[in-house]
Amino acid sequence: MPMPARPAFLFDSRLCTGCKACMIACKDKNDLDPGVRWRRVTECTGGEWTRTAEGYRQNVFSYYLSVSCNHCEDPICVQSCPTTAMHQDGNGIVSVDPKKCVGCKYCSWSCPYGAPQYSERLGRMTKCDFCRDEIEAGRPPVCVAACPSRALQWGDLEALRGKLGQPMAVAPLPPVSATRPALFVTPHRDARPVGSTAGLKANPEEV
Amino acid sequence: MFHEWSLVLFTVLVQMAAGAMLLAPVASLAGLAGAGSGVPAGLAGCSRARRVSRGVALVAAPVMAASLLISLLHLGTPLNAPKTLLHLGTSWLSREILFTGLLALCAVVLAVAEGRGKGASPVLRGAGALAAAACLLSMTNVYMLRTVPAWNGPLTPLAFVAAALLLGAGVVAVAALWPHADTDADGGEAARPGATALALAALVTLAALVVHALALLAAMPGPVVPGGMGLATAHLVLLALSAGVLLAATLRARAADIPGALRLAGLALALALAGELAGRVLFFGLYARIGL
Amino acid sequence: MKTTHPQPGASRPSRSAPAYAAGTGPEDCAARSLNRRAFLKWCALLGGAAMLPGGLAGLCPAVAEAASGGDRQDFVWSSCNVNCGSRCVLRAMVRDGAMVRMDTDNLGADDYGTHQIRACLRGRAMRQRVYAPERLKYPMLRTGKRGEAAFRRASWDEALDVIAAKMKDVRERYGNEAFYLNYGTGNLGSVMSKSWPTDQTPITRLMNCFGGYLNHYNTYSTAQIATSMPYLYGGGLGNALSDIVNSKLVVLFGNNPAETRMSGGGVVYDIQRAKRESNVRVIVIDPRYTDTAVAVADEWIPIRPATDAALAAGIAHVLFAEGLADRAFMDTYCVGHDEAHLPEGVPAGSSYEAYIMGKGPDGVAKTPGWASAICGVPVDTIVRLAREIGTAKPCCISQGWGPQRHHNGENNCRAIAVLAALTGNVGIPGGNTGAREGGYSLPFPGFPTLKNPVAASISFFLWTDAIVRGPEMTAERDGVRGVPRLNVPVKFIWNYAGNALINQHSDINRTARILSDDTMCEMIVVVENFMTPSARFADVLLPAVTNLEENDFAHQGSTAEMGYVVFAQKAIEPLFESRSVYDMCADIAGRLGIRDQYTEGRTRDEWLQKILAAARQKLPDLPATLEEAWKLGVYKVRNPGKPFVAYKAFRDDPVANPLATPSGRIEIFSKRLWDIGHKWELPEGERITALPEYDEATEGQGDPLRKKYPLQLVTHHYKQRTHSTYGNVPWLKEAAPQNVWVNPLDAADRGLAHGDMVRVFNDRGATVLPVKVTPRIMPGTISIPQGAWYAPGAGGTDFGGSANILTSLRPSPLAKGNPQHTTLVELTRHSGGSHANAS
């Protein structure tokens, strides 16, 4: 695919098995330190068990969300950053200029996706840059190319908007209005609406 | 939990200095008012006012310098610190850093001016108060993030302004009582404005205490913080103690026991500082953003 | 039939301007000023493997720079050769002799049938595995007590001399039956270095040249199902999962491709695609809400482990009672389903219908109520499930290998499969046999390992018994095959690319006790990449290369519609003194005077060339030379026909194409099992039944031991590892930390919160690990992902979260297989220290 004017992610939660190939492909390509996770896979699980006379009843559900930076149209990280290190380029790609970053972590506090990832070793924030080198060369970002289930796709924001309408989100993602992410989520059959607390982030230690 | 000890110290100390620099002119006015209400010592009143502003400047300057140093400890790459002024257009953090720097500058200039005989000009003091206000405003906005509901409500402005007034008042009270060659000749006279300032400070502290309690209530039901109840309790109890000790200091001052009043005022300030630090740890602990 | 996958070859886009990953810009690091070679030297100086790129566990900026910049042409095709059931393509990006990035098959078109064989997270983390600090650097000889991992460095000559001398000595004193090749699947799927099947490895050829070795049959994966399915079908085939596009209903009993067949060219993708295409209703029956349930299930039916045969019986009761059983089908194709179709010489009341309806010897009707009390599935659910199964035509009933890995596993898996026969779903598109899925594959020859002159064979699971009491082991008591009784105990163990010496066998503490006595088994040779828990028990420890350090072919993994083979080229030079296992064996053969017989005068690469030539006999489109093959990388063929349907010929014409059972039919009642059941010596309380009856397992539902140990421990396959392979990779441990799944009700009973450290224990041992409190597991059942590396601390407690410290060595009755999921335990908060301060 030629370099889109504005790249966007397309995530089909129905297909995601939570396998994390996307995350490890990213860690490998970018040689990320332990704890630095440019792409994270959140497990959202809910439902309850009750003991009844006829045995156990349950209404358990579970689904996964693979999320990196969404290169938002209203990027609070960029707005918050005091140094302009966190910046958005002409393609809407938000990245960190290590020459400017002061390592104050303010962007990571403000981003509702936890996308900016602080590197203790560098003393700077790091984050997904939409694999700019790959997509400029006409290849998909490595996470997209890694997904065994083909749940993760990418495309041009406007083109996708034309096809799919406005981006939408499901719990526990923030409302789209918070930062206007370039992320289209196809809801899993059990997905709960944004704001719902029926499902919990079930793997806090992994994201 | 959100361990940001350097920011806990930084915000509380800056708020103390800013509060003091905001309150110093007010206290001076109060001192003059005291003079007008029957104390026949206009000049002495000026001196007392100056004693407050000098004391405040002498406290604020080192506190601000220390705060700026502490703030560097929060940074991963302190060498890039000058770059934090590059985004004044949209970043409240950038603005906060600007105004904190200005406030520190004012404090230092004031301290130098006050240290040299005649004292600082009202313009300079006014500038200091303005910088303090701007600093408080920007600092509040830094935490009023639209993605952090617990902070993006009344909690942040109430907690920050209350902390600034409370700690500032404490500094003013101590400054008003601090022994000084210029004015200590008429020891008895010094007691009255000292007592007024103390009474005011105690009032401010009580008011701040209520505000704090309200702010905390407003933050509920927020995210559950481990140890949160303990921190909230410590916070409010220490502030209440501080107010009580200030009241006692007022009585001491009225009884013309200036050294006794000073000791109590110092204790009250220490208690308030401890209470605010506990409250600030809790504040950072309440951090929880929407989304992932 | 052969259409090669279009390869991007010359038109492959090359990378232009170098770009740096954000935040890893080279300006941030002192290493930048060093050039690449100086950097490597610097790394080496600082600490050998640990400091090699990747082994650095993270950002060596020079590596990130190399990985990100420049032209991407210089990658090398390779593969991931582990025992996950899939087989993935890897592409190693190499700079100045070091791997700087691990990519996969993600070039070119992604058309189903020749689609991209995308590696799972583990393959993507291969760099950290190859450059792991645990890599063995040189041969070593044991100095301390066996198992203490006290070794000294030895030269290759010395180490191989020791092995050759001991081989001669043991052969002289005990004969060849005293040599055992332990099960190991750390290098699976390759051709020249494969460690499994055990009769096809380079070591096997060496041993066959040397006079043979004691065989084993079956595996830790499939002992019970591989043994018992042939009694039913004469084999164990199943339809491809791509065939569910023709189904009206899919019922998966413990089948979990999303966690056991994770490749993007593997079964998880096949089932997802088929589900998406037809939107067929899928029911997952499993104690865990698996990732397969997340991805494809419309309904999850949790079940107590080891009770599948009871649930199946309850379903069968509804089928018989409501006339949903397919009588016409059964009368034509089956034996033993009802009284009219029993084999000769069998008493009345022996049919499956009699057993189910309460007319058999036990007189108990296997009603849904009876089943529910055992398996924990509510009665109404059983009835509804049975009606769905009975009325959906066709219905695919499929099982994974969890239901059979039990002490009563032989009957569990047969009972599930019988449901397919009762409903006439065998041999048709959209149906299935109730077995695990089949698929499409290409023929590809292996390395010829010659014939084993020794006939004796034991169950893979009884090698510890064979050490302790070999000559007592008989055919009818211990399932010895080939001979009526063993002659000698096991005295010499070859353990190549395996961790079943300790970690993946059962009852680690007992196994360790047996192994630590070096007067019993006198020699253990371990050929490994890493200092694994098993390697610690070696007498001679030989460092092997990883598959990224040698040329090989990798034959495909399990897929529905695609056949393929990967031509793997050496990506980097062997690290340290490690060598290819073929070369080790050739040198040992030299010391034994059988080098020429072993090598036939060929180098390893010459064998590869010969095997490629042999492969071209069947697949003439294959490249002719290794060089061409390496350029191509992977050769793919789409199944030219319809999705595989098991026993279709039998269904079409049962007379012309009988099954490989004595009757030629589906033997719901197996006369062979009937005979075995009357002949074999079994321990108290065990039975081998002709029908797939529900038998309460040892440590099963009614075991009084439940008073003390109320929780049933099962284990699951975890994305962090393939069994124990990849168990030392930091990226994977970070992405998927070891933990034990506990239902919130059980956690609440014990005052546990998510993330707490807990101690899981029984009389056999204890392990400490964090708890994952999740409703995704049945109450009363807990699950530890198997394969974590055993890390013993004070008092023998394991701090690695290794499940086999808890499992039992008591074999299942018929297969003599591992009862890994039939384990009772208790769970408490762990109050002691961590591994470090406990020991």
Ligand code: SF4
């Ligand atoms: S996801 Fe977060 S870091 Fe990325 S652009 Fe949006 S706000 Fe910024």
Ligand code: SF4
């Ligand atoms: S690789 Fe695909 S299926 Fe796996 S976690 Fe990522 S998005 Fe989900």
Ligand code: SF4
């Ligand atoms: S572990 Fe299996 S699925 Fe994963 S990359 Fe290796 S072969 Fe593929």
